[in-house]
Amino acid sequence: MKKIAIIGGTGPEGRGLGLRFAIAGHNVIIGSRTQERAEQAALEISSITPDLNITGSNNEDAANSSDVVILSVPFEGLRPVAETIEPLTKGKLIVSIIAPLSFSEGQMKALNVPEGSAGELTSILFPQSLVASAFQNLSARDLLNPSLKLNGDVAICSNSDTGLNEVVGLVSDIPDLRPLNAGSLSNSRYVEELTALLINMNKIHKTHTTIQFLGI
Ligand SMILES: NC(=O)c1ccc[n+]([C@@H]2O[C@H](COP(=O)([O-])OP(=O)(O)OC[C@H]3O[C@@H](n4cnc5c(N)ncnc54)[C@H](OP(=O)(O)O)[C@@H]3O)[C@@H](O)[C@H]2O)c1
Numbered sequence: 609m610k611k612i613a614i615i616g617g618t619g620p621e622g623r624g625l626g627l628r629f630a631i632a633g634h635n636v637i638i639g640s641r642t643q644e645r646a647e648q649a650a651l652e653i654s655s656i657t658p659d660l661n662i663t664g665s666n667n668e669d670a671a672n673s674s675d676v677v678i679l680s681v682p683f684e685g686l687r688p689v690a691e692t693i694e695p696l697t698k699g700k701l702i703v704s705i706i707a708p709l710s711f712s713e714g715q716m717k718a719l720n721v722p723e724g725s726a727g728e729l730t731s732i733l734f735p736q737s738l739v740a741s742a743f744q745n746l747s748a749r750d751l752l753n754p755s756l757k758l759n760g761d762v763a764i765c766s767n768s769d770t771g772l773n774e775v776v777g778l779v780s781d782i783p784d785l786r787p788l789n790a791g792s793l794s795n796s797r798y799v800e801e802l803t804a805l806l807i808n809m810n811k812i813h814k815t816h817t818t819i820q821f822l823g824i
Pocket residue numbers: 615616617618619620621622623639640641642645646679680681682683684685686688689705706707708709743744745746747748749803
């Protein structure tokens with residue numbers, strides 16, 4: 609059992625991942641810029657499935673009291689949250705689930721990130737932590753429906769074997785998801801950009817797509 613902080617866990621993706629980690633038996637702390645929103649979100653998630661270990665606190669307290677820190681804010685929130693929580697995350701595992709996207713002309717588009725990807729920017733902003741990127745291709749709606757079996761692969765990018773192995777363990781705790789080593793953080797951009805394609809395909813096919821790799 610790990611203590612997992614979800615920074616920006618008041619949004620749908622963080623709520624969904626928090627729900628799945630709590631069902632797997634982890635102690636989940638929903639983080640927010642305000643204590644009240646965090647507590648409210650934790651209550652709402654707990655009402656989906658009772659008797660889970662989920663609490664809410666501000667992002668700083670959540671990061672400080674956890675072993676694993678999941679970054680679940682929009683891309684524009686990455687630098688501001690890093691400024692507040694970085695000193696509290698030395699030696700901890702940081703997982704970016706951020707897909708930098710913008711919506712224009714009826715299409716989801718990947719943003720151009722000067723550092724290469726949200727995952728690579730995270731490793732610059734958290735130099736004292738183990739950094740990985742993962743979970744960008746899972747739909748919040750699917751995560752939030754606990755009766756739905758989650759099929760598919762979770763591509764994990766990290767420059768650290770320890771970080772990679774820890775995320776492999778977290779993914780394995782969620783039934784039916786397959787963790788896959790997707791190489792270094794320089795590959796994170798491809799995983800992040802794929803999210804734009806999935807969202808655009810969801811619209812065409814009126815469904816929630818995810819990814820599965822053949823041949824592995
Ligand atoms: N939604 C999906 O289906 C999905 C799928 C795959 C990947 N993702 C990725 O997962 C991440 C979270 O997605 P989401 O849909 O849950 O996002 P969201 O609802 O837009 O934002 C999540 C939370 O981040 C905090 N936040 C917003 N702007 C911020 C800022 N400028 N600075 C600091 N904190 C800020 C807010 O929490 P407080 O106001 O409570 O602080 C908000 O509730 C995103 O990076 C997204 O690309 C989402």
